[in-house]
Amino acid sequence: MIGSLRGTLGDKATDYIIVDVGGVGYRVQVALSTFYVLGDLGDEVTLRIYTHVRDDALQLYGFVEELEQRIFESLISVAGIGPKLAITILSGMEVDTLVGAIAEENVARLSTIPGVGRKTAERMVLELKDKVAQLAPAVIPGGPQGVRQDVLSALVNLGYRPRDADRALEKVEDPSERFEELLRQTLRVLAS
DSSP: OOEEEEEEEEEEESSSEEEEEEEEEEEEOHHHHHHHHHHOOEEEEEEEEEEEEOOOEEEEEEEEEEEEEHHHHHHHTSSTHHHHHHHHHHHOHHHHHHHHHTTTTTTHHTTTTOOHHHHHHHHHHHHHHHHHHOOTTTTOOOOOHHHHHHHHHHHHTOOOOOOHHHHHHOSSSSSSSSSSHHHHHHHHHHHH
């Protein structure tokens, strides 16, 4: 199995690159996030590689960041998500945003990724919520405090004064850890 490649960037397209290693060109599938951080043609590149072997093909998937590769490997462990869809998911959403959406069980946000329907998003949340917490604990929003900050920001963006929004949030009797519910309750307090 190929674990990494270091060579010259021989060709570059939005969904794959060619890495020339000692005269041999390896075609490597990459997410857009990896594509954008690679240099120009002729530049030296180093990629972490996931090798996917099937009966009829050997495919290489490349990553600059270790976390992105780990998230990719977690995604392909979910039923119904293969390597191609996993790369599409990583291209459709930044890793930090993806991890946050899974941790917050935000199925609606995950469903906005091309190729991911509601059922796939629900499976992602169900099967990956605990894994992403272990893989990227620093990325996951800070629980109730993080949600509280998000609600305050949303209220200010809606035109409420920060002081009024903060007071209304303090008056919420049963604070939820879910953004939508906490926002709804705070808006009720502001309306009364």
